[in-house]
Amino acid sequence: MKLKYFAWIAEIIDKREESLEIPSEIETIGQLVNYLSSIDETYKKAFEKRKNIKFAVNQVLVNENELISKADEIAFFPPMTGG
Amino acid sequence: MKLKYFAWIAEIIDKREESLEIPSEIETIGQLVNYLSSIDETYKKAFEKRKNIKFAVNQVLVNENELISKADEIAFFPPMTGG
Amino acid sequence: MDINITKEDFDLTKEIEIFNQGSLDHGAISIFIGKVRPEKNLQSMHIDCYPEMAQKKIKSITEIARSKWTLDNIRIVHRYGSLKPNDNIVLVIIGSSHRSDSMSANEFIMDYLKSSAPFWKKEIYSDKEIWIEQKESDLRKLYQWEKLSL
């Protein structure tokens, strides 16, 4: 699964993207966040303020209950502040 | 008194401006319009649709009851359509 | 602030340059350009103007805009005379620290330019000439702004 991080989330995780093997029982974004937080303190720290994090699957904004699969590109980022 | 005409009013009167001696009993714009209409058919025709005519005294929009004096510049024009 | 009532065409690049000389302290710039719409069979558009009054009136419109919003510099060009389809008619450039201020002020100024500044448009076709009449919908926009200020 391809994971992408932006803004301060990328700074904490210290990566902009990575490919990870995710256990097949992880079916939603929310479960993915919990899983990542459980395997490493860095993810835990990055995802701590869960309310301040938005998710996109294949470049489309989704909520925590969105189903995900191996081929997806999952992105994690704070609320947008462009323009 | 300096008189100025714009748009179709200028076309009907066939002048863009003129200086006229106005009898001293003419005190308001409304009286001026009546006076002009009485001395010449052209003015009468130009001022026929009174509701469609706006007035300015010294470049400031006014209504028919505005007092006028010899030194004033009086302008007659239809509703504005710029921009 | 700079108001230019002119027969000459304007060049956006030059106008922006002049505008930027006035100040660079704006995070937001809104620009509006009004042109002669290429209506079917339209040969030209004649714009009559009362320049001295236009200058005063546009100045007063911009002063009202400044009292409503936080604005940096403002540059306005309005042409008159004989124009062709697609020719520029009007340019309004407004700088502000805030995008919504610059955009709202631009809309406000254009609405008032259209119905309260002394310009009159005549459309010239091969077989007829038509003085454009003031639109009810344009006047309604002014009422809306006046309602907002109460």
Add this chain to the structure above:
Amino acid sequence: MDINITKEDFDLTKEIEIFNQGSLDHGAISIFIGKVRPEKNLQSMHIDCYPEMAQKKIKSITEIARSKWTLDNIRIVHRYGSLKPNDNIVLVIIGSSHRSDSMSANEFIMDYLKSSAPFWKKEIYSDKEIWIEQKESDLRKLYQWEKLSL
């Protein structure tokens, strides 16, 4: 319609030229330029971006705008990377036959660009770096638009 997500600066004159190639049939053009506001002691602004998503999202914003107003062509440039005070960030050019359509659509697109397109701004001072937080007032603008469409 043309959306350009880029690190490069844009030149308004060239952008307008490209824009005009798309169509000349508009009587009204509204332009908005957003720049890095020169805050006190601000050294630079870093804009992070998710380009593939930005492209999709901005496309969908412009499609919604087209469903709400009668618009001709639209050109949008949004920069990312490291910018200095007064540098250009964003450009939105909208042509329409009607000024209020081009102006409202410009405001709509800017409001959505600001709070729903994947860009993130960080202000860099000599002694600190601050990721800008989404403003309640910016979100309220989106709610206003959504209320209007109901």
